[in-house]
Amino acid sequence: MNKVIPKHSFVGTRAVKLDAPDKATGRTRYINDLVLPRMLYAKIRRSERVHARILRVDTAKAKALPGVVAVITAADTPEIAIGVLKDNPPLKRDRVRTIRDEIAAVAAESEAICDEALRLIEVEYEDLPTVFDCTEALQPGAPVIHANRPDNIAMAHQFDHGDVAAAEAASDFVVEGAYNVHYVTHCNLGVSCCVADVDVEGRVTLYSQTQYPFIMKMDIAPSLGVHPGDLRVIQPPVGGAFGSKLDVYPYEPICVLLAQKTRRPVKLVFSREEEFVASPTRQPVEFRIRAGMKRDGTLTFRDVDTLLNNGGYTSWGATTPFVTMRTISSHYRVPHVRYRARAIYTNNPYAGSFRGYGNVQATWAVETHMDKMAEVAGLDPIAFRLKNANEPGDVTPQGARLANIDLKGCLRIAAEKSDFLRKWAAYRAGRAAPGRIKRGIGIAASLHNAGGAKIHKSDGCGTILKLDDYARATVITGGSEIGQGLDTVIAQLVADELGLALRDITVVMNDTATGPWDVGVHASRSTYIAGNSARRAARKARAMILDEAAKQANVGVAQLDLRAGFVVQADNGVAIVAIDKLLRQMHFAGEDAKLVMVTDYYEPPSENEDKNHVGDMSAAYSHAAHVAEIAVDTRTGEIKVETIWSVQDVGRIVNRNGIEGQIEGGIAMGLGYALSEELVIERGRVRNPSFRDYHVMTAPEMPKIDMTFLETGDAEGPAGAKGIAELPTIVIAPAVGNALYNATGVRIDHPPLAAEKVARAIWERAQRSTRAAP
Amino acid sequence: MSLEVEIAFTLNGRAVSAAVPATASALTVLRERFDLAGAKLVCGEGECGACTIIVDGLSRNSCLMPAVDLAGRTVRTVEGLWGERGLDPVQQAFVDTGAVQCGYCTAGMVMQIRHALDRNPAAGEAELRRAIEGNVCRCTGYAKVIEAALAAGQRMRGGGAP
Numbered sequence: 001m002n003k004v005i006p007k008h009s010f011v012g013t014r015a016v017k018l019d020a021p022d023k024a025t026g027r028t029r030y031i032n033d034l035v036l037p038r039m040l041y042a043k044i045r046r047s048e049r050v051h052a053r054i055l056r057v058d059t060a061k062a063k064a065l066p067g068v069v070a071v072i073t074a075a076d077t078p079e080i081a082i083g084v085l086k087d088n089p090p091l092k093r094d095r096v097r098t099i100r101d102e103i104a105a106v107a108a109e110s111e112a113i114c115d116e117a118l119r120l121i122e123v124e125y126e127d128l129p130t131v132f133d134c135t136e137a138l139q140p141g142a143p144v145i146h147a148n149r150p151d152n153i154a155m156a157h158q159f160d161h162g163d164v165a166a167a168e169a170a171s172d173f174v175v176e177g178a179y180n181v182h183y184v185t186h187c188n189l190g191v192s193c194c195v196a197d198v199d200v201e202g203r204v205t206l207y208s209q210t211q212y213p214f215i216m217k218m219d220i221a222p223s224l225g226v227h228p229g230d231l232r233v234i235q236p237p238v239g240g241a242f243g244s245k246l247d248v249y250p251y252e253p254i255c256v257l258l259a260q261k262t263r264r265p266v267k268l269v270f271s272r273e274e275e276f277v278a279s280p281t282r283q284p285v286e287f288r289i290r291a292g293m294k295r296d297g298t299l300t301f302r303d304v305d306t307l308l309n310n311g312g313y314t315s316w317g318a319t320t321p322f323v324t325m326r327t328i329s330s331h332y333r334v335p336h337v338r339y340r341a342r343a344i345y346t347n348n349p350y351a352g353s354f355r356g357y358g359n360v361q362a363t364w365a366v367e368t369h370m371d372k373m374a375e376v377a378g379l380d381p382i383a384f385r386l387k388n389a390n391e392p393g394d395v396t397p398q399g400a401r402l403a404n405i406d407l408k409g410c411l412r413i414a415a416e417k418s419d420f421l422r423k424w425a426a427y428r429a430g431r432a433a434p435g436r437i438k439r440g441i442g443i444a445a446s447l448h449n450a451g452g453a454k455i456h457k458s459d460g461c462g463t464i465l466k467l468d469d470y471a472r473a474t475v476i477t478g479g480s481e482i483g484q485g486l487d488t489v490i491a492q493l494v495a496d497e498l499g500l501a502l503r504d505i506t507v508v509m510n511d512t513a514t515g516p517w518d519v520g521v522h523a524s525r526s527t528y529i530a531g532n533s534a535r536r537a538a539r540k541a542r543a544m545i546l547d548e549a550a551k552q553a554n555v556g557v558a559q560l561d562l563r564a565g566f567v568v569q570a571d572n573g574v575a576i577v578a579i580d581k582l583l584r585q586m587h588f589a590g591e592d593a594k595l596v597m598v599t600d601y602y603e604p605p606s607e608n609e610d611k612n613h614v615g616d617m618s619a620a621y622s623h624a625a626h627v628a629e630i631a632v633d634t635r636t637g638e639i640k641v642e643t644i645w646s647v648q649d650v651g652r653i654v655n656r657n658g659i660e661g662q663i664e665g666g667i668a669m670g671l672g673y674a675l676s677e678e679l680v681i682e683r684g685r686v687r688n689p690s691f692r693d694y695h696v697m698t699a700p701e702m703p704k705i706d707m708t709f710l711e712t713g714d715a716e717g718p719a720g721a722k723g724i725a726e727l728p729t730i731v732i733a734p735a736v737g738n739a740l741y742n743a744t745g746v747r748i749d750h751p752p753l754a755a756e757k758v759a760r761a762i763w764e765r766a767q768r769s770t771r772a773a774p
Numbered sequence: 775m776s777l778e779v780e781i782a783f784t785l786n787g788r789a790v791s792a793a794v795p796a797t798a799s800a801l802t803v804l805r806e807r808f809d810l811a812g813a814k815l816v817c818g819e820g821e822c823g824a825c826t827i828i829v830d831g832l833s834r835n836s837c838l839m840p841a842v843d844l845a846g847r848t849v850r851t852v853e854g855l856w857g858e859r860g861l862d863p864v865q866q867a868f869v870d871t872g873a874v875q876c877g878y879c880t881a882g883m884v885m886q887i888r889h890a891l892d893r894n895p896a897a898g899e900a901e902l903r904r905a906i907e908g909n910v911c912r913c914t915g916y917a918k919v920i921e922a923a924l925a926a927g928q929r930m931r932g933g934g935a936p
Contacts, residue, residue, distance in 0.1 A: 016869055023877030024865040024884060026812020026852040033811040187912055189816045189824060189878040239814070239878030240912050272817050483876025483913055657872025661914055665875065668915030691821035691910065699903040699916040 002575045005563040010492040010502060011719045014657045018487045018507060019237070031207055031236040032193045036265040039195070040069055042258050043114035043268070044251060045104040045121045046278065047096035050347045050684030051143065052125035054094050059104055061120040067113035070261045071121070073104045077257050080223045082248045085154060087146055088313035090223055090250040090257070096125070097145055097312030099685050100278035100349050102250045107258040107266050132684055134286060134307040134344040145312060145345035154310040155343040157321040159329060159613045161397035162336030167301035171292030175373045179287040179365040180750040183679040184672070185279060186354060187696055190239020191270040192279050194252050196259035203230040204256055209238045211245045211482060212520030213512050215456065223253040224260070235510035241482045242669070243353040244280055246522055247315045251278075276689030280352025281679055283317035284309050285324070287365040291334075297377035299388045301336035304328050304365075310343040310350060317351025318343035320358030322455070325613060327362035330396035331447040332370070332388040337397050347684045353522065355666070356730040359448055360673065364751060367444035367734035371741065380424065381443050381738065382415045390447070399607075399614040402447075402621050406710050410625035410647045411445060413708055418627040418645040427742050440743025441629045444734035450651065450722035451619030451714070452604050453523035460603040461530040462516025463537040465494070467545075467596040469587055471565055471580035473498055475537070476508045478518030479530025484725060485658035486526045490534040492654055493718050497538035498545075499562025499579065516601065524723030527654060528620065531718035533602035540598040548586055548594070549577060605716065620714045624648035624727040626667075628703075628735040632743045637759025639675060641703040641736060648707075651714040651722030659724060663707055666728025668697045674733035678752050781845040786854025794841040801825045801836035803844070804851060812852035812881035816910070823909030826882035826889075827851050833889035835908075852881035855888065863929040864888045867922035875913035883909050887923045895930045897923075 022028045059071040074093035081089045092101045106117040129143040136142055137152040144150050168174060195207040204226055210216045213233040221228040238245075255268040270278065286307040292300040310318050321341035329337045354360070374384030389407045396402065415421065423441045430438065452459040464476040475494050481487040491505040509515055518530060542562060549567040550557045553576055561568050566575040567582060586594040604619035627645040632638070646663055653659050676695040680687040688694045713720035733751060741747050746761045782791040785808060794803045804810045804827070813836055816824035820835040827836045828850040855862035861869070864884050874880050883906060890897055890905035897905070902923045903916070911919065 014872065017872060017874055019877070020869040020872075020874040021861070021865075023874045023880050024852075024868045025856040025861065026810065026881050028877060029811060030814075030878065032814070033805075187910075189814065189822070189876070189910065189912055191816075238876060239816075240876045242912070272819075485875065655872075657918070661872050661875055661918055664915035664917040665911075665913045666915070669912070690819065691817045692819070696910055696912065697915070698908075698910070699906045699920065700900075702903075702916050705915070705917060 004573045005566055005568050005575055006573055007563060010495050012653050012656065015488050015492050015502060015655045017485055017658065018491060028237050030190055031195070031209055031238055032190050032269060034195050034207055034236060034267065036195060036197060039265040039267055040107045040109065040262055041111045041114050042105055042107045042255055042266050043111065043118055044102050044254060045118045047099055047101040047103060049096055049125050049127060050099050051128045051130045052096050053128060054092065054096060054103065054123065055126055056124040057104060058122040062106060062117040065113065065117050065120060067109040068106060068117045069109070070107045070258055071104060071117065072257055072261060078223065078225055082219065082223050082250065082253065083314050084247065084316060084318060085314040088250065090253040098347055098349050102254060105254045105258060107262050130347045130684065132346050132348055134309050134346065137344045137346050145347065149345060152345040153342050154314045154345050155318045157325065157341045159325050159337065159339040159398065161329060164301045164303050164336045164338045167336035168292050171300045172295040173376050174290055174292045175369065175376055177289045177369045177372060178749060179368060181285050181361045181364055182751060183281045183284050183681055184677045185276060185281045185679050186240065186242045186244040187694070188240035188242065188244060191272060191275040192251060193269045194255045195265060195267045196256040197265040198259045198263065202226060205232045205234060206252070206256060207234050207236055208252065209241060209245045210235060211241050211480060211522060213480065214478065214517050215520060216248060217512065220248045220253055224256050233512045235480055238482050241521070242355045243357070243522065246353045246520065273689045276679065276694065277349065277686045280315055280317065281349060282354040283320045283351035283358065283361065285361045289365060289369050291369060291373060293373060293377060297379050297384050297387050299332060299334050302328055302334045303338045306341045308341060308343040309348055310345050311348040312345065313350050315350050316353040320361070322358065324358035324362040326398060326400065327359050327366055327447060329398045330400050331366055333390055333394065334397065348681055349686065355669065356726045359446060359726065359730045360733070363444065363446040363730045364734050367446070368737055368749065371738045380421060382411060382420060385411050385445060399616050400618070400621060401616045404712055404714055405621055405623055406649050406712055407445060407623040409710055410623045410649060414443060414625040414627045414645050414647040417706060417708065418629065420627055423629065424742055431743070431745050436633060436635055438632045438634055438743040439630065440632065440739040440741070441627060442735045442738025442742055443625060443627045444731050444738060445623055445625040446727060446731045447621060447623050448727050448730060449523055449618035450528065450622035450724070451716060452525035452529045452606060454606040454608050454617045456519055458603055459519055459525070459529060459606060460601055461518040461533045462599065462601040463533040464516060464599050465537040465541055467541060467583055469580065469584050471500060471583055472504050472506065473500060474506045474508060475534055476514055477530050477534055478515040479526050480510050480521045482521055484521065484526065484662065485655060486530060488658060489527050489531050489654045493531055493535040494538040497535060497542050499564060499566065516599070524725045527721055528717050528723045529602060529604060531721065533600050535718045536602055537598050537600035540600065541596050544594065544596050545579060545582060549582055619716050620651065620722045622649040622651065622722045622727065624731050626731045626735040628732065628739045630736060630739045630743060632740060632758065634744060634762050635759065637755035637757065637762065639736065639740065639753055639758060641671060643704045643706065644732065645706045646708065646728060647710065648724060648727055649710040649712050649722065650724045651717045652711045652720035653709055654719060654721050659709065660707060662725045663728045664705055666725065667705060667732050668702060670729040670732035671736070672697045674736040674751055675753055779842050781842055783844045783846060784848040786850060796842060798841045799837050800827070800839040800841045800844050803841040804836060810851050810853050814878055814881065816878070823886060824879050824882040826885040826909065828885055828889050831892065833886050852884050855884065862888065864891065864922070864926040867926040867929065871918045871922040871925060873914060873918040873922040879909060879911045883911065883919055887926065891923070891927050891930055895927050897927055899924065
């Protein structure tokens with residue numbers, strides 16, 4: 001009697017992250033740990049001025065220092081700029097525009113020698129007039145940051161839908177608001193780092209933290225004078241990324257240029273202070289919102305104007321309006337929309353992409369504003385949001401087809417589980433009662449792409465999959481693992497198709513020489529896109545195995561299944577043949593030999609936006625709603641977030657450990673944004689470049705988190721899954737802000753809700769009400 | 775070149791010695807002389823805990839500790855917790871609960887929690903949260919780290935897997 005094997009699925013379980021044992025034992029070597037034979041170290045001499053002409057750079061003394069192998073300046077390098085607008089030369093020739101500007105770089109036998117050499121480089125400057133504020137930079141006569149943009153407008157975007165003027169005329173209420181969201185930065189524990197190695201043919205191997213290895217080749221190659229095809233990008237394990245590595249930044253070409261010059265491998269590592277000053281920030285935005293509604297609370301229009309402080313050069317921060325626009329136009333039913341965004345050059349450091357992209361900023365503004373509108377309409381925060389919530393089947397003004405969403409479910413469940421309405425009414429009534437500690441509860445929700453985002457010609461990912469004679473599968477994916485857990489998700493999806501165990505799957509990734517093309521890790525896309533490609537490849541391999549088994553057993557393919565290393569009868573699980581035995585038979589069959597080796601390239605069914613910003617750019621969308629319950633010390637302004645209820649439409653859970661970790665971690669990052677994190681930039685200089693003065697959430701500060709996953713089962717997603725990683729960071733901050741209002745009657749429109757700011761606002765409100773009293 | 779000092783100490787159960795620069799940190803020496811790269815240089819000023827090691831039974835920020843102070847001490851690093859009997863209960867719990875994402879803070883977290891549980895295997899959630907107050911994690915939000923710590927404590931007390 002053959003054994004009977006029940007059906008098993010790894011999808012939906014708590015799978016151990018594939019690299020966790022190595023990471024927990026110190027075996028993993030990260031990029032920052034990498035040492036190559038004969039490797040040199042490199043450091044960058046940065047500007048001491050925020051805006052100045054460079055009159056003279058003298059590197060003679062640095063070059064003469066023993067142990068220094070090369071010193072380069074703009075004079076030694078091709079003047080080819082990088083970045084979204086190609087406005088950022090890796091080494092600056094005659095002008096610096098920000099405090100982080102790169103003037104020279106040193107390669108030497110040790111980091112200590114590099115530091116000494118940097119001190120020996122003499123730079124003479126002539127200061128130029130400065131501008132740090134968007135509105136000032138738009139004034140006639142303001143200092144011009146880049147001569148080819150005399151108006152200081154780096155990028156501008158506009159979206160118009162319907163007739164805002166007519167909608168306003170037909171509105172019963174119009175609510176206005178201004179929200180300035182601040183500078184924060186990624187705080188990756190692994191500082192920025194790369195290692196460049198050039199061979200005798202001039203081909204470059206770049207060990208990089210990049211999140212977009214394939215497109216990076218095209219972006220960086222021109223600044224190096226190499227063909228993109230002669231560039232191999234390897235991504236060793238990294239200490240966090242969170243969007244910070246979605247562009248080429250000057251240190252990367254500088255490192256390669258030094259390797260080209262010295263013909264030795266070169267490693268360039270930032271100091272922690274340098275990481276705070278010279279890595280990208282989240283894009284700060286000044287929002288002005290006008291939004292209308294009918295007497296019953298039905299939204300009529302949104303009219304939003306934003307200014308983005310672009311800093312001295314243009315990275316992905318300037319493109320965050322593409323995502324902000326989606327939230328403005330498509331989060332809740334808004335029949336008439338006008339949105340305008342301008343990214344303004346200043347002498348500040350510049351922003352890149354950061355988990356949640358422009359949606360963290362947009363959701364702060366929209367969800368704070370929605371709370372204000374609910375009060376004007378005389379509705380509670382839940383009822384007002386439900387009244388305007390999108391429904392499955394909605395097509396938004398930007399053409400997003402919200403086929404399979406459950407915003408109302410998110411809102412209702414979050415409200416029920418948190419006992420929202422009862423607490424909300426009680427805490428509001430408690431504002432006037434005596435007592436120093438006030439309690440409050442607030443809600444926020446958002447919409448995000450959950451099936452990739454087609455911002456390039458393709459949003460695809462490729463997979464190569466092979467099985468060996470022992471029924472071990474190797475999956476070579478274009479997708480990248482940067483700590484988020486894609487490795488494990490791919491192994492789970494493949495194991496389920498092939499009837500193998502997780503330990504039978506080797507996932508090979510993070511190397512452009514082996515992996516097929518992929519866009520990169522962004523837009524919550526990897527599970528959906530790379531996962532779908534891996535699953536489709538596994539299905540092709542499965543079909544080959546089942547075809548052979550069906551032929552041998554003389555049965556139909558549909559009567560067979562793969563389980564726990566065996567081909568089994570699908571109806572009763574009775575084992576027929578071990579998969580490895582079958583694979584060997586297929587392999588060692590003389591001229592009929594069949595090796596199971598398959599490929600797949602998955603292109604999601606999404607569209608590029610047209611020139612009017614209309615297009616169904618993601619293959620899926622989803623929502624999350626968060627409720628925050630807080631206690632506020634009205635004297636110190638300290639906010640203690642006690643409990644968060646998180647409800648998110650995740651399509652389907654693939655790795656339960658992974659999805660919970662993403663949501664808990666995303667909430668911690670979002671709470672930092674809400675409460676404590678702010679990169680203080682004064683007159684172009686970063687004032688708090690250390691973990692002492694830039695406070696990220698610590699373990700004792702974290703609230704209890706109650707998570708609910710709505711498994712709506714996306715028809716296109718792998719095993720029904722949707723992308724999930726950004727929403728938790730996006731949604732939480734306005735929920736906290738709305739809770740503060742519920743507790744105290746104080747609105748802070750400009751995060752973070754730091755204790756001093758909150759205490760002052762509470763005190764000022766008390767002064768006003770005292771004065772207003774007869 | 776700076777002055778070198780010969781030191782001898784016990785590292786993960788073995789007697790070792792090295793000539794170390796008088797100004798070098800314990801972290802630098804462990805990473806560069808002994809090739810133990812688990813502990814990380816993240817902030818270099820004792821604000822993040824990623825370099826945590828256990829010295830004579832006390833958790834220390836190895837980035838702030840002069841290497842010469844290792845002389846005569848008993849030092850444990852994350853590499854030394856994985857022995858013939860398999861993973862340490864703290865390491866095993868980190869793996870099982872999903873407390874590892876990018877993993878850059880993990881070595882420091884594991885050592886800090888091991889230290890806390892050595893002092894009090896019955897440590898509760900609040901005590902464990904305080905124990906890792908100085909360990910920054912940017913990925914996990916600490917929830918699974920605390921879950922792992924509680925599970926490890928239970929296992930160390932003989933309670934088996936929770």
